[in-house]
Amino acid sequence: MGIIAVANDTNSSKNSSCNIYSEFECGNGECIDYQLTCDGIPHCKDKSDEKLLYCENRSCRRGFKPCYNRRCIPHGKLCDGENDCGDSSDELDCKVSTCATVEFRCADGTCIPRSARCNQNVDCADASDEKNCNNTDCTHFYKLGVKATGFIRCNSTSLCILPTWTCDGSNDCGDYSDELKCPGAITCAADMFSCQGSHACVPRHWLCDGERDCPNGSDELSTAGCAPNNTCDENAFMCHNKGCIPKQFVCDHDDDCGDGSDESQQCGKCT
Numbered sequence: 001m002g003i004i005a006v007a008n009d010t011n012s013s014k015n016s017s018c019n020i021y022s023e024f025e026c027g028n029g030e031c032i033d034y035q036l037t038c039d040g041i042p043h044c045k046d047k048s049d050e051k052l053l054y055c056e057n058r059s060c061r062r063g064f065k066p067c068y069n070r071r072c073i074p075h076g077k078l079c080d081g082e083n084d085c086g087d088s089s090d091e092l093d094c095k096v097s098t099c100a101t102v103e104f105r106c107a108d109g110t111c112i113p114r115s116a117r118c119n120q121n122v123d124c125a126d127a128s129d130e131k132n133c134n135n136t137d138c139t140h141f142y143k144l145g146v147k148a149t150g151f152i153r154c155n156s157t158s159l160c161i162l163p164t165w166t167c168d169g170s171n172d173c174g175d176y177s178d179e180l181k182c183p184g185a186i187t188c189a190a191d192m193f194s195c196q197g198s199h200a201c202v203p204r205h206w207l208c209d210g211e212r213d214c215p216n217g218s219d220e221l222s223t224a225g226c227a228p229n230n231t232c233d234e235n236a237f238m239c240h241n242k243g244c245i246p247k248q249f250v251c252d253h254d255d256d257c258g259d260g261s262d263e264s265q266q267c268g269k270c271t
Contacts, residue, residue, distance in 0.1 A: 017029070017031065018031035019031070019216060019217050019221075020221070021034075021061065021062075021063065021212060021217040021220045021221070022034055022212060022216070022217045024036070024037050024044075024049055026044030026045070026046055026048045026049060027044070027046045027048040027254075027255070027256065027258060028044065028045060028046045028048075029258070030044055030045060030046075032044060032049060034061065034064070034072065035071070035072065035073060035074070036049065037049040037050075037054075037055070037071070037072070038050060038054070038055035038058075038069075038070045038071050038072070039071055039086065048256075053249060053252075054249075055070045056070070058070075060072035063075060063211060063212065063220075065078055065090070067085030067086070067087060067089045067090060068085070068087050068089035069085060069086060069087045069089070071085055071086060073085060073090055074212075075211075076107055076126065076211075077090060077107075078090050078094070079091060079094035079109075080107045080128070081105075098111065099111035102114050104116065104117045104129055106123075106124030106125070106126060106128050106129060107124065107126050107128035110124060110125065112124060112129060116129060117129050117133075118130060118133035118134070118158050120136065120158050120159055120160065121159075122157070122159070122174040127157050127173075127174030127175055130157040130158045130159060130174055131156055131157055131158075131175075133157075133158040134158075136153055136158045136159075136160065138151040138152055138153045138160035139151075150162060150163065154172075154173035154174070154175065154177050154178065155173065155175060155177035156173075156175050156177065157173050157174045157175050157177075159172065159173050159174060161173060161178055165178060166178045166179070166182070167179060167182035167183070167186070167199040168186075168199065169186045169188055169192075169194075169199050169200065169201040170201075171200060176198065176200050176214075176215040179195075179198045179199045179200040179215065180197075180198050180200075180215055181198075182198060182199040186199045186201070188201035189201065191203065191204055192204065193206070193207055193214075193219055193224060195213075195214030195215060195216065195218050195219065196214070196216060196218035196221075197215070197216050197218065198214065198215050198216065200214055200215055202214055202219055206219055207219050207220075207224045207225060207226070208220060208224060208225060208226040237249070237250050237262060239257030239258070239259060239261045239262060240257070240259050240261035249262055250262045250263075250266075250267075251263060251266070251267040
């Protein structure tokens with residue numbers, strides 16, 4: 001398997017075990033979160049995620065936007081009031097919010113009443129109104145005014161759900177945490193897509209739109225009918241294993257492809 005160190009940050013290697021939309025494949029085959037690349041801290045054991053030539057020459061993948069410091073963050077994290085880039089460049093040149101002072105701005109820009117923030121009901125389409133809330137005690141949870149017991153806390157939202165709601169195909173937590181690590185299989189409705197590795201179901205019209213709707217991004221993979229990118233950028237070199245690396249990585253005495261094809265016989269002609 002070759003390193004996903006590409007000028008346009010795409011990879012078509014069928015042998016890769018990493019998610020090509022949400023993960024970066026290190027030169028040694030490890031998979032790390034794509035957002036961790038080029039952040040100044042080596043997360044790959046071989047430090048390939050911080051290689052200077054890679055970070056200086058890449059463009060962010062589809063669905064991600066570049067920071068001034070060359071990091072890449074998801075579109076949804078732009079202008080959300082959080083310093084996701086690390087240099088605050090994701091919060092610059094943001095349009096002035098049209099939300100009133102009595103309203104809360106969702107991560108996608110939608111305005112909702114501020115009273116709906118952290119009320120254990122998902123009002124924002126992205127559930128951002130129920131994230132970063134104070135710790136929620138689900139022990140004495142009131143549902144529709146009736147005291148109920150046996151509820152559990154969702155992973156990153158303030159919502160409380162019953163254990164029987166887990167692994168039922170419905171995104172009850174707003175962040176799909178109730179549909180992860182589920183045994184067996186589930187049958188989604190005809191107009192829904194079954195996400196791989198979970199019991200989550202998403203609308204089919206969300207497939208191949210460049211946004212990760214399934215917890216693992218499987219709605220953006222070839223298994224969902226998305227066309228793979230089988231070519232490299234004009235400034236990139238295609239490895240024998242079909243991976244793409246910047247042309248500057250060829251003949252630099254590092255096996256960036258992972259199969260040695262960037263350091264093979266053509267290097268005798270390199271100057």
